[in-house]
Amino acid sequence: MAAKKDDSGPALPPAIESAWGLRERPPKGPRPGLSVPGIVDAAVRVADADGLAAVSMSRVAKELGAATMALYRHIGSKDDLLLLMVDAGYGPPPGPAAPGDGWRAGLTRWARAERDVLRHRTWLLHVPITGPPITPQQLGWLEDGLRCLDDTHLAAGEKMSVILLVTGYVRNEATLTAQIAEGSRAAGVKPGEMMPAYGRTVARLIDPARFPALHRVLTSGVLNQDDDPDDEFTFGLDRILDGIEALVDRRAS
Amino acid sequence: MAAKKDDSGPALPPAIESAWGLRERPPKGPRPGLSVPGIVDAAVRVADADGLAAVSMSRVAKELGAATMALYRHIGSKDDLLLLMVDAGYGPPPGPAAPGDGWRAGLTRWARAERDVLRHRTWLLHVPITGPPITPQQLGWLEDGLRCLDDTHLAAGEKMSVILLVTGYVRNEATLTAQIAEGSRAAGVKPGEMMPAYGRTVARLIDPARFPALHRVLTSGVLNQDDDPDDEFTFGLDRILDGIEALVDRRAS
DNA sequence: CTGTAATGCGTAGACCATACGCAGAACTAG
DNA sequence: CTAGTTCTGCGTATGGTCTACGCATTACAG
Numbered sequence: 426m427a428a429k430k431d432d433s434g435p436a437l438p439p440a441i442e443s444a445w446g447l448r449e450r451p452p453k454g455p456r457p458g459l460s461v462p463g464i465v466d467a468a469v470r471v472a473d474a475d476g477l478a479a480v481s482m483s484r485v486a487k488e489l490g491a492a493t494m495a496l497y498r499h500i501g502s503k504d505d506l507l508l509l510m511v512d513a514g515y516g517p518p519p520g521p522a523a524p525g526d527g528w529r530a531g532l533t534r535w536a537r538a539e540r541d542v543l544r545h546r547t548w549l550l551h552v553p554i555t556g557p558p559i560t561p562q563q564l565g566w567l568e569d570g571l572r573c574l575d576d577t578h579l580a581a582g583e584k585m586s587v588i589l590l591v592t593g594y595v596r597n598e599a600t601l602t603a604q605i606a607e608g609s610r611a612a613g614v615k616p617g618e619m620m621p622a623y624g625r626t627v628a629r630l631i632d633p634a635r636f637p638a639l640h641r642v643l644t645s646g647v648l649n650q651d652d653d654p655d656d657e658f659t660f661g662l663d664r665i666l667d668g669i670e671a672l673v674d675r676r677a678s
Numbered sequence: 679m680a681a682k683k684d685d686s687g688p689a690l691p692p693a694i695e696s697a698w699g700l701r702e703r704p705p706k707g708p709r710p711g712l713s714v715p716g717i718v719d720a721a722v723r724v725a726d727a728d729g730l731a732a733v734s735m736s737r738v739a740k741e742l743g744a745a746t747m748a749l750y751r752h753i754g755s756k757d758d759l760l761l762l763m764v765d766a767g768y769g770p771p772p773g774p775a776a777p778g779d780g781w782r783a784g785l786t787r788w789a790r791a792e793r794d795v796l797r798h799r800t801w802l803l804h805v806p807i808t809g810p811p812i813t814p815q816q817l818g819w820l821e822d823g824l825r826c827l828d829d830t831h832l833a834a835g836e837k838m839s840v841i842l843l844v845t846g847y848v849r850n851e852a853t854l855t856a857q858i859a860e861g862s863r864a865a866g867v868k869p870g871e872m873m874p875a876y877g878r879t880v881a882r883l884i885d886p887a888r889f890p891a892l893h894r895v896l897t898s899g900v901l902n903q904d905d906d907p908d909d910e911f912t913f914g915l916d917r918i919l920d921g922i923e924a925l926v927d928r929r930a931s
Numbered sequence: 932c933t934g935t936a937a938t939g940c941g942t943a944g945a946c947c948a949t950a951c952g953c954a955g956a957a958c959t960a961g
Numbered sequence: 962c963t964a965g966t967t968c969t970g971c972g973t974a975t976g977g978t979c980t981a982c983g984c985a986t987t988a989c990a991g
Binding site: 932935936945946952955956960 | 962963964965966967968969970971972973974975976977978979980981982983984985986987988989990991
């Protein structure tokens, strides 16, 4: 009701406010033994160790030596906790590229940085995204990506679309490779044996007359050779950057 | 144990077998009142009506006038049901493109077809994907995509990567637009007012000195004009296809 | 010292998936 | 026609989830 230091417009969710450090604790009552960053850290620790499915309110509370319901004094809901976990899980953005590098080298570095994070924190891919980025680190990553395009003559909307395109690709690629790794672990197969086994299964299921193109790909044996996942990543990224480069060149005139 | 008509290799999951119609019912016992396709249809109906979160075993059973546990006679687990729901939800693939059309027109048509499906069945985006495509319709979509590249001189692995690239983009784009629509509905805002409100929120949070590139984009007002989501989709798709075209041309020599 | 406000936590409710076992139905063998 | 077999459908029960609500305790302000 009262006008504070910040004429807050349309009621920011409490979880976002705490992420930006905008919450002032009233100087009353007992000092809180738990803190929002502490809870988020504990949740991230659980996810790192046992995956996102292991992150329950009771498990996080146990990690902190607290009772389950104690957490709800600090965060509004589990969804809020997940939002903050994503922010903390991504960590700080990779920072701006060297001034001499062009936009392409910069975006490549940026994309690889995100891929590296997602490779070590595959649970980030399993968090259901509920909206556009709004937490500090997320916007920091966005900022660093946009900066790579500073020297181009793309329109503002085009820059945004390009960043969305690249980050979408990175997430997608990371999801696929994580699935392969997870599937091979679940099936007890060596990682290199996963795709060949998949190819054999599909080959047994499909009728070559009804799936001729797929059958050709399978018999070509591409799935049998286990190529470096890094090459796969680079291939797709280069295709996307080629497409962006065509646009950048057109706008350069 | 016994060698049947099909020397099945590494034990196909039962859910996959029923999707391919490989399950023969023993001619004993009472005729089943429930069937796997019937259960899947009911689950899809629930998801269409009330979203994926409403799909619980009891809700699906209620839809069929059956008891909850009756479902488990036909499907092994809820995950199996989800797998079959995805297959049914995608529906038949769009079919091969006209022979005269080039690969680019074909892939565009293919991508738009997937986007149309995902627009009407946003719950498909919320099903956690657990592995590479292995159900009939899914492989049908893959087949149709690969056929678009028949006339190119890409290597088999490259064709596969290209298809993965495009379908990944479509899913990503559909996820983002669905989030905006869902968010505006949840917040009670008009769909056209969603992105401007988001822009205002971010502008209030960030410090222009620390987020200069982001601040420039926000003040440019790109978020205020509500552009056709179709244009956004086409923009990204054209960038990707431009990148692929560069590769196709290089391989054509 | 007293009042007040915020914290931590216990209880309990409403869901969820699913393991297990039993009654009965439908078909086959004699 | 009868008996046996086998599969279906369902009821019960277990252990898990998130979270609404209320109570006792603590620590600061006056």
